[in-house]
Amino acid sequence: MGDLFDSSPRTDAGTGENTAGGTGAGRPLADRMRPARLSEVIGQDQILGPEAPLGAMLKAASLSSLVLWGPPGVGKTTIARLLASETDLEFVQISAIFTGVAELRKVFEAAKARGRRTLLFVDEIHRFNKAQQDSFLPHMEDGTILLVGATTENPSFELNAALLSRAQVLVLERLSLADLERLAQRAETVLGRALPLDGPAREALLEMADGDGRAALNLIEQVMAWKVEGKLDAQALADRLARRAAQYDKSGEAHYNLISALHKSVRGSDPDAALYWLARMLEGGEDPRYLARRITRMAVEDIGLADPQAQAVCLQGWETYERLGSPEGELALAQAVLYLALAPKSNAAYSAYKAARRAAKSTSSAPPPKHILNAPTKLMREQGYGAGYAYDHDAEDAFSGQDYFPDEMEREAFYAPVERGFERELGKRLDWFERLRARRAGEA
Numbered sequence: 001m002g003d004l005f006d007s008s009p010r011t012d013a014g015t016g017e018n019t020a021g022g023t024g025a026g027r028p029l030a031d032r033m034r035p036a037r038l039s040e041v042i043g044q045d046q047i048l049g050p051e052a053p054l055g056a057m058l059k060a061a062s063l064s065s066l067v068l069w070g071p072p073g074v075g076k077t078t079i080a081r082l083l084a085s086e087t088d089l090e091f092v093q094i095s096a097i098f099t100g101v102a103e104l105r106k107v108f109e110a111a112k113a114r115g116r117r118t119l120l121f122v123d124e125i126h127r128f129n130k131a132q133q134d135s136f137l138p139h140m141e142d143g144t145i146l147l148v149g150a151t152t153e154n155p156s157f158e159l160n161a162a163l164l165s166r167a168q169v170l171v172l173e174r175l176s177l178a179d180l181e182r183l184a185q186r187a188e189t190v191l192g193r194a195l196p197l198d199g200p201a202r203e204a205l206l207e208m209a210d211g212d213g214r215a216a217l218n219l220i221e222q223v224m225a226w227k228v229e230g231k232l233d234a235q236a237l238a239d240r241l242a243r244r245a246a247q248y249d250k251s252g253e254a255h256y257n258l259i260s261a262l263h264k265s266v267r268g269s270d271p272d273a274a275l276y277w278l279a280r281m282l283e284g285g286e287d288p289r290y291l292a293r294r295i296t297r298m299a300v301e302d303i304g305l306a307d308p309q310a311q312a313v314c315l316q317g318w319e320t321y322e323r324l325g326s327p328e329g330e331l332a333l334a335q336a337v338l339y340l341a342l343a344p345k346s347n348a349a350y351s352a353y354k355a356a357r358r359a360a361k362s363t364s365s366a367p368p369p370k371h372i373l374n375a376p377t378k379l380m381r382e383q384g385y386g387a388g389y390a391y392d393h394d395a396e397d398a399f400s401g402q403d404y405f406p407d408e409m410e411r412e413a414f415y416a417p418v419e420r421g422f423e424r425e426l427g428k429r430l431d432w433f434e435r436l437r438a439r440r441a442g443e444a
Helices: 053-059 076-086 101-113 130-134 137-141 177-191 199-209 213-224 234-240 253-267 271-283 288-306 309-324 330-342 348-362 378-382 423-443
Strands: 066-069 090-095 118-123 145-151 168-171
Touching (some): 053 076, 066 076, 076 090, 076 118, 076 145, 090 101, 101 118, 101 137, 137 145, 177 199, 177 213, 199 213, 253 271, 253 288, 253 330, 271 288, 271 330, 288 309, 288 330, 288 348, 288 423, 309 330
Parallel strands (some): 066 168, 118 145
16 A cells, blocks of 8 residues: 555545544555545655656656556555546556456456556566566557556566566655654544554654555554553553564565675675674575575685685584574574674685686687696507606695696686785785796796
């Protein structure tokens, strides 16, 4: 719903009753408080303002197909319904969860037979497969329908390019605490009394909604149903009301956004932010084993040989979690994240590996030079296998300086250690070997 409005009383669009007077008490509060006009929607000024995309479309009387992308409870369904009302379009709503190809065909046939253009609102549009999404295209192009799709998932990943090219994506945002406070004030007007909460408790209630207008109204309705004297404080509220579960889809965009935030916080050497994003994922129900695997990847990708111990810390944390389980073992993962965030950073080994893979791909048929091949047979010795190989331990400093790249390939330098952490020492060793190699080449 996200059905958020200004604080003035209004007439309910469906019944003609003045909802501020408290009639229709048998209906859920969220339903009773649906806006009758777009101007009553609280929040989303970035798309509804006079100069914003929707405001400009309505002003020009030129509404295009839309994809409304945003979290639950921020007004996607309400905005679609009010758009149809304010542009005199027939409003038809379907859900991609419950609608198949046969039902879609009936919707399109009914729209063609209708005397006026149809605004077809498709909730959870990302649930449709490519073929189903493609079925909208001809009806959008011939003007039979104006499509308004709603999704909580990133349209770039979930909707096909043909559909996106014919619709404008509008991003709806979580409601701010100020938006939710306006919503609470409106609810108090409709219900005819104030929330029985002191200031901190009221703020805690709105924080529980986590930017979701529908959830805020449901929480408000629940609190209003309590028969209490005076005002409850934050602790009393917490004792009576369970906090909402975190909005987190382990297979959706939130999953990838949060692991990206964790990884980049570690890379950016911010232990506090890294710990926060780790906690967010765990609170959302993420599998700690997935986190252990990704944390270990961070060690080899972003710390590498600047701190060889980092990988061991991650593996130890992973093993500790496996032995202790949740929630005690999660502390080991937290310690690993803190260690990584504060470790010296280097992607030199990661970059060197990728460069070597590219070179290997482009020279995939080049054989090793014969002098480093074994020659277990007479024929192989006659072919020059092993000829001229210098055993490094017999050379001064145990370094022969021979070339080990394919004969047809120029020597390449893939690894460039940074001047941080342990890699500073590795850089010194690399320079030393390069000087020895140049000297051996000069001696030859």
